[in-house]
Amino acid sequence: MNRRTVATVTAIAGAVYLVTIAWMCSWWYVPALLGLGPRAFTERTPYGGTAFFVIWASSGVLGGILVALGAALYCAVGRFRLLLLASGGTVLVAWLVFWTTTSHNAVVFGAGGGLILLCFLTSCLDWAGTRRHLSGLLRTAADLRLAANVSFFIAAWGLCGLLGGPLFALRSEFSAMRGTESARWGLAIKVLACLVLGWGFTAVAQRIERRERSLPLGGDSDESPMESRESAFRRVRSSEPMITSGGI
Secondary structure, eight states: OOHHHHHHHHHHHHHHHIIIIIIITHHHHHHHHHHHGGGGGTSOOTTTTHHHHHHHHTHHHHHHHHHHHHHHHHTTOOHHHHHHHHHHHHHHHHHHHHOOOOOOOHHHHHHHHHHHHHHHHHHHHHHHHHHTTOOTHHHHHHHHHHHHHHHHHHHHHHHHHHHSTTTOTTOHHHHHHHTOHHHHHHHHHHHHHHHHHHHHHHHHHHHHHHHHTTOOTTOOOOSOHHHHHHHHHHHHHHHGGGOOTTOO
16 A cells, blocks of 8 residues: 555544544443442443453544544655654553552642643744734634634633632542532533634634645645645636636
8 A cells, every 4th residue: 555545544543433432432431430430440341341441541542643643644744753753652652551640749730830821922922923924814824823722721721720729620528628519510611612612723724724825635745835826826827718708
């Protein structure tokens, strides 16, 4: 098989894994785990036991990595970057599977929040410096990316309040004392809404940028965006003599 065939098969396999296992199966598998309650961690899990639980629990990570690898192969990403993506994904999977902790180190969460804030501020400054050089729909795409960054940052802030203060979802004893169950559910839905908006803005922005730059999906042309638009314009001009008065 050639490179693009392998890439297509890999991406489709990852997408099917995500849709069928990570999303569709969660509709009935998660309620089954909730039905077991605390026994879910001590007894045989439903629908195939531990084997299916591992397949389901790792679906989001492995499926996402497969889709990314397929997209990278399809676009002829260099070998070094492809190797970096594959090795990084392997390390990430191993870390998610084997690493665990029972400590409540507030410094770790504080440092992570500070890094998120720094990245957000840097992204906003870069956006302000580059938007004025754009025009037309590319400015619209840039605006959508800014809206996505704001949505992701608000979602991160909501997670901070949900998992830490003031709702303490990670500290069941405190959340029970404060009687914040309804507030936790409400904030969780708000975080989800911000994540949906962020991903939606990002997807629309990327689609606008691709259409504005006249790049085919999965194209690996060496032309710059401006050269691609000029090539498309020349193709349209060259096809004009073919249009007769009997056309549309």
